[in-house]
Amino acid sequence: xxxxxxxxxxNTKKDLDNIKELGISNIPKQDxxxxxxxxxxxxxxxxxxxPQTKATKYEHVIPQLISIETNERVEGVLIILNxxxxxxxxxxxxxxxxxxxxxxxxxxxIGGGHSIGVPLATSADYSFISPSATMIIHPxxxxxxxxxxxxxxxxxxxxxxxxxxxITRTSNIDRETLKKLMLQSDELLNDMGTILIGRQAxxxxxxxxxxxxxxxxxxxxxxxxINGNNRP
Numbered sequence: 001x002x003x004x005x006x007x008x009x010x011n012t013k014k015d016l017d018n019i020k021e022l023g024i025s026n027i028p029k030q031d032x033x034x035x036x037x038x039x040x041x042x043x044x045x046x047x048x049x050x051p052q053t054k055a056t057k058y059e060h061v062i063p064q065l066i067s068i069e070t071n072e073r074v075e076g077v078l079i080i081l082n083x084x085x086x087x088x089x090x091x092x093x094x095x096x097x098x099x100x101x102x103x104x105x106x107x108x109x110i111g112g113g114h115s116i117g118v119p120l121a122t123s124a125d126y127s128f129i130s131p132s133a134t135m136i137i138h139p140x141x142x143x144x145x146x147x148x149x150x151x152x153x154x155x156x157x158x159x160x161x162x163x164x165x166x167i168t169r170t171s172n173i174d175r176e177t178l179k180k181l182m183l184q185s186d187e188l189l190n191d192m193g194t195i196l197i198g199r200q201a202x203x204x205x206x207x208x209x210x211x212x213x214x215x216x217x218x219x220x221x222x223x224x225x226i227n228g229n230n231r232p
Contacts, residue, residue: 033075035068039120045087058090065097076224078216079107079124085115088140095123104223108216109133119163122170126219128211131198137181138193172205
């Protein structure tokens with residue numbers, strides 16, 4: 001009887017925590033074979049963002065990716081993206097780690113995958129974008145003190161080249177087309193760059209296909225099966 005009371009109290013506490021955090025009392029159990037990696041809000045780098053800003057912290061994501069790689073029960077990763085971008089080096093670090101995973105990966109852009117969110121989307125083995133989602137491609141920006149010397153602009157170019165090289169290596173877009181989209185001057189207000197909506201990202205070769213959760217999971221399942229068949 002006493003044990004039953006403790007179990008009841010535990011379940012009640014768990015339900016209350018779920019309501020507080022997620023707005024629901026019961027969460028369906030997740031398939032251990034597939035890990036979900038959400039990248040939302042702003043990608044936080046070496047500087048902490050204000051507390052009211054939704055952020056993905058790279059010091060949280062990197063241990064998750066290492067755990068995914070070393071966990072034998074995990075067979076694939078679904079990356080869900082709805083990000084405005086953020087720190088370039090942190091974003092590229094996460095993207096390179098996703099790309100280096102030995103397990104199949106599929107990304108799905110919902111809402112938006114802007115700025116450094118672009119290489120995060122292309123880092124997966126296969127990428128999807130929902131029909132109404134957008135991706136903004138633009139040159140890099142820098143906050144804080146900028147010294148007006150040639151070396152500053154040389155640094156900008158090198159950083160830009162790192163992003164371009166990664167995107168062209170992990171997608172079907174060519175370098176010249178990507179640079180042209182980045183430097184478009186008649187689409188964004190007081191800015192440079194291009195907005196791609198849904199299928200446009202696929203037509204440019206940036207994303208592999210248009211789809212949602214169902215299509216992304218089906219593709220991940222097929223990649224898991226192929227990966228399993230290729231194991232010694």
